[in-house]
Amino acid sequence: MEIHAVLSRLFTGAQAVGAQGVFQFIFSADSAIWAEVGNELALESGTHPAADVTIELDEADFAAILEGGQDVEELFANGRLKITGQVGLATLLPQMIGIAMRGAEPPSQTRTKDERFPAPEREADRVSRDQPILEAVERCPREQLSIVRFREEYLPVGKPLIITGALNDWPLFNMSREESAACFGELQGITRHGDYVSKTFSAERDFRSGSMADFISSMDDEAPESSVGARPAYMGNNAVPAQLMELIRFPDYFEESLYIKPRIWIGPKGTLTPLHRDDSDNFFAQVWGRKSFILAAPHHREALGTWSTSPDGGLEGCSFNPDAPDYEAFPAAREVTFYRVVVEAGEILFIPDGWFHQVESVSTSLSVNFWANCGRGWSV
Known part of the structure; x- marks a missing residue:
């Protein structure tokens, strides 16, 4: 080489x-x-x-x-x-x-670091626009949600859902916090520090590397005092290492080959990921602790001031904050229906492609999420 x-x-x-x-x-x-x-x-x-x-x-x-x-x-x-x-x-x-x-060619114009671009419309936006407004996000026991039912009732129209009792066969879920922490051994992860909320998707966030086991042992249920704008440190969006894969289970609703490598999220009470959306279906599994979600349907893209990290579309954040709404700057956001749900330990939240979501830890939390690269065509 x-x-x-x-x-x-x-x-x-x-x-x-x-x-x-x-x-x-x-x-x-x-x-x-x-x-x-x-x-x-x-x-x-x-x-x-x-x-x-x-x-x-x-x-x-x-x-x-x-x-x-x-x-x-x-x-x-x-x-x-x-x-x-x-x-x-x-x-x-x-x-x-x-x-x-x-083997990409050099770019014709070097991009500015953390540049934002208009978010393009997606097929999910068009499908969402034709759906009735949900009264609430449903909860359904895993044993009542067959693969066929999921693929007929929820997947085609992009309908979010909380699946209860979803992790009963996960070894990681059935361990105590102390037992599971021991499984992390000498594994390393990347943590976010300081004011990472206002710097969504930015490489300039204060990232640090460190031991997963040490980070878990340092957490408690109370967020530490921090500087203005800062949140408690968050070991978020790390790939699940091979040693931990045998302790989790892929959701049944897609073939395992269609899932992107699962990600692990660990943090104390108060960690926050601001309003954004993904470009894949997402199964978010809560292993310990509780997390609150704010959800909004895909067709509210313009009302929420959505922007992309790439001119061709990519990671998409929102300028609108549902916890501190600025209706003068975003008057159309008054028409947005927000769904606030709490995902308990042992549950999975299905977040369809294009759905906006904001996530906050209600307590010390360990979560694993599965993005599905299914490339499905929308149908209604």
Whole structure:
């Protein structure tokens, strides 16, 4: 593998996702390369005295990542990939690698970091517009929700649902908090700190890496005192490591091959993910604790001031805050019906593609979510 050529493609990917700064890869004591990414791309051998982010891993592991034989998040979780400096920049690494593997051409115009774009209409928006307003989000016991019923009543029209008694066959759910914490061993995760709420989807959030077990042991039910705008630290959106996969179960409603690798969310009371929406169906499983959700239907995209992280559509956040509504700036939001639900331990919330949701921990919480990359066509 010709490292310089590979990293040149990788940092072209960095330009494409709007990542700027000095990235440094250290493969061994005598093998290091850094790149300064901005409007231009400079690539040099050796170490940099003031790199923004340093990524340390074995060259063989790096080659395996690019060949599709290793997962960057799995290497990180097991301590075989280390990150120092601005961890937020390193969180863009999977996107950068994906672009490098596809052989993308350099962007015609370098994107500005954390640039926002108009959110395009989706098929989910059009389907949602034709549906009657829900009176409430239903709760249904798992044993009464067959695959056929789910696919006929809920999936085609994008109807949210809470499935009760959904985790009874999960080993992780049937463990005490202390027992489950012991299963995390030496696994690593990325935590969010400070005012991460107002910096939704931004690489400039205060990200840090650390032990999952240590983070769990540090939590309690009361949010610690923090600076203005800050929330308690949140170990959110980490890939479920291989060691934990045997402790969870994929929901029955899609083939397992259609699920994206599940994600794990761990935090004390008070953690918050502001109003946003995904581009996949989402099964959100509550393992311990409770989480409150605010939901809104997809066709309210314009009323909620929705914006995207990509000109072609991507992660979508909202400028409207349902907990502090500014109806002068967003007058159409008065017509939006918000559904407030609490998901209890052992339940799964089905969030259909395109549904807006805001999530807050009511207590110390561990959750696992499953995005389904089913590529389904909408039908009514």
